[in-house]
Amino acid sequence: DGGITQSPKYLFRKEGQNVTLSCEQNLNHDAMYWYRQDPGQGLRLIYYSQIVNDFQKGDIAEGYSVSREKKESFPLTVTSAQKNPTAFYLCASRRGQGNQPQHFGDGTRLSIL
Amino acid sequence: AQSVTQLGSHVSVSEGALVLLRCNYSSSVPPYLFWYVQYPNQGLQLLLKYTTGATLVKGINGFEAEFKKSETSFHLTKPSAHMSDAAEYFCAVTGDRGSTLGRLYFGRGTQLTVWP
Numbered sequence: 001d002g003g004i005t006q007s008p009k010y011l012f013r014k015e016g017q018n019v020t021l022s023c024e025q026n027l028n029h030d031a032m033y034w035y036r037q038d039p040g041q042g043l044r045l046i047y048y049s050q051i052v053n054d055f056q057k058g059d060i061a062e063g064y065s066v067s068r069e070k071k072e073s074f075p076l077t078v079t080s081a082q083k084n085p086t087a088f089y090l091c092a093s094r095r096g097q098g099n100q101p102q103h104f105g106d107g108t109r110l111s112i113l
Numbered sequence: 114a115q116s117v118t119q120l121g122s123h124v125s126v127s128e129g130a131l132v133l134l135r136c137n138y139s140s141s142v143p144p145y146l147f148w149y150v151q152y153p154n155q156g157l158q159l160l161l162k163y164t165t166g167a168t169l170v171k172g173i174n175g176f177e178a179e180f181k182k183s184e185t186s187f188h189l190t191k192p193s194a195h196m197s198d199a200a201e202y203f204c205a206v207t208g209d210r211g212s213t214l215g216r217l218y219f220g221r222g223t224q225l226t227v228w229p
Contacts, residue, residue, distance in 0.1 A: 104156035
């Protein structure tokens with residue numbers, strides 16, 4: 001079955017540490033997205049990429065970095081500059097134009113040790 | 114940029130009662146609209162979408178939504194709630210021009226509780 005795989009499901013970060021969240025899709029979708037979810041705040045866009053080797057900042061990009069070297073992969077690094085990283089992180093992908101829905105992975109929950 | 118307002122962060126209904134979850138968006142240019150559902154510790158699942166054509170759209174699990182351009186609304190309804198409908202629901206709209214067409218703007222979500 002095609003889908004989006006996020007790993008790990010749970011992740012813990014120590015002070016001053018960078019951590020990388022994995023997102024892989026086998027849907028052959030061009031566009032991929034990273035969201036941060038905090039209780040009562042909905043989903044906020046961190047970064048998105050509409051084609052390989054290109055990505056744009058979303059609304060809360062500070063303290064995060066991404067790469068898009070392959071169509072199927074869009075890893076997110078939470079850097080030590082992100083002072084409040086505890087949240088639920090969701091990856092999504094979409095094919096074609098904006099009228100197509102985004103498909104979501106099952107998320108990674110990041111906590112501070 | 115778009116903004117999406119979901120009235121009521123929590124909605125409670127009895128099993129068998131009507132479910133009404135409200136969503137209003139800001140753009141005067143009709144975007145594409147979506148409703149998603151999220152169960153605890155899971156990703157979002159698409160319930161339904163409006164792109165063009167008929168303004169009343171039907172989705173999965175008996176949900177439907179009506180796009181009203183004059184009211185900039187896209188409210189979600191279900192005639193009869195079931196216990197399994199308890200979840201968080203998100204309304205989302207695309208940007209209305211240029212490069213923002215590729216991204217979604219989400220409301221803050223409505224937590225639906227269904228009482229037996």
